[in-house]
Amino acid sequence: MLGDVSAIANPDVRMFYGLYIAQRRIVRDFFVNLPDDKFDFRMVDTPERRSDSPRESLAHILDVQLVYMDAIKTGKLDFGKIGQVDASASKAELLAEMDRIDTEMVEYITHPDFNPHQHVEAPWGPMTAGAMLHAMREHDILHVGWNLALMDHLNMPRFDSLKQYWGA
Numbered sequence: 012m013l014g015d016v017s018a019i020a021n022p023d024v025r026m027f028y029g030l031y032i033a034q035r036r037i038v039r040d041f042f043v044n045l046p047d048d049k050f051d052f053r054m055v056d057t058p059e060r061r062s063d064s065p066r067e068s069l070a071h072i073l074d075v076q077l078v079y080m081d082a083i084k085t086g087k088l089d090f091g092k093i094g095q096v097d098a099s100a101s102k103a104e105l106l107a108e109m110d111r112i113d114t115e116m117v118e119y120i121t122h123p124d125f126n127p128h129q130h131v132e133a134p135w136g137p138m139t140a141g142a143m144l145h146a147m148r149e150h151d152i153l154h155v156g157w158n159l160a161l162m163d164h165l166n167m168p169r170f171d172s173l174k175q176y177w178g179a
Contacts, residue, residue, distance in 0.1 A: 016028055016029045016032065019121055020121070020123070021120075021121070021125065021127065023127040023128075023141050024120050024121060024125065024127055024141075024144075027120075027127070027141060027144045027145060027148070028117070028120070028121075030145075030148060031144070031147075031148045031151075033172070033176050034148055034151045034152055034155060034176075035113065035151060036172040037151075037155050037158075037172045037173050037176060037177075038072065038151050038154055038155060038158070039106065039109060040170050040171075040172045040173065041155075041158040041161075041162070041170070041173075042065065042069055042102065042105070042106060043106065044167065044170050045065055045102075045161075045165075045167070046165075046167075047102065049065065049165055050064065050065050050066045050102050051064045051065070051066055052064060052065065052161075052165070054160065054161060054164055065158075065161065066098060066099075066100075066102070066105070067098050068154060068157065068158075069102075069105045069106075069109070070096040070097065070098035070100065070105060071093075071096075071098075072109075072150070072151065072154055073096045073105065073108055073109055073112055074093045074094060074095055074096045075093070075147065075150050076112055076116070076147055076150075077092070077095050077096070077112060078090060078092050078093055078095075079143055079144070079146065079147040079150075080112075080115070080116055080119065080147075082131050082133070082143055083119075083120075083129070083131060083140040083143050083144070084119070086129065086130060086131055086132060087131070087132045088131060088132065088133040088134065088138075088143070090134070096108060120144065125140075126140065127139060127140050127141030127144070128140070128141065131143050155173075155177075159173075
């Protein structure tokens with residue numbers, strides 16, 4: 012993750028990353044703080060409905076980020092590319108993959124040639140690359156909510172990044 016957001020030259024990218032990094036820290040910290048024996052826990056596990064385990068959820072979050080970044084690079088959002096991340100990988104492997112993907116994303120969006128106003132075709136209509144970045148952040152926020160429900164169910168204490176952004 013990039014430390015000094017103010018060092019980002021492009022104001023649109025700087026604004027996005029300043030908002031994004033706080034949510035990404037919260038998502039990452041949830042998985043770091045999740046007890047290892049709960050990584051495959053399912054809050055719902057019935058014959059009719061089965062929720063994702065935290066392992067599957069983390070792989071999904073990373074998959075979505077890869078798909079959104081691919082859309083920014085190619086100009087076309089293709090959800091058919093979901094499934095690139097191994098949902099059976101260990102927590103350490105998935106967190107390492109998260110770090111790798113984030114590093115790649117930062118390098119790409121902070122490159123002087125990156126244009127946040129570039130056109131991206133999405134199933135619901137045209138967007139800009141910058142709007143696609145914000146949609147990726149919104150996806151993380153959705154998972155922050157799910158993770159809060161898991162934390163409450165598992166009686167996990169709130170961690171600093173969560174409290175600093177969303178309160179107790």
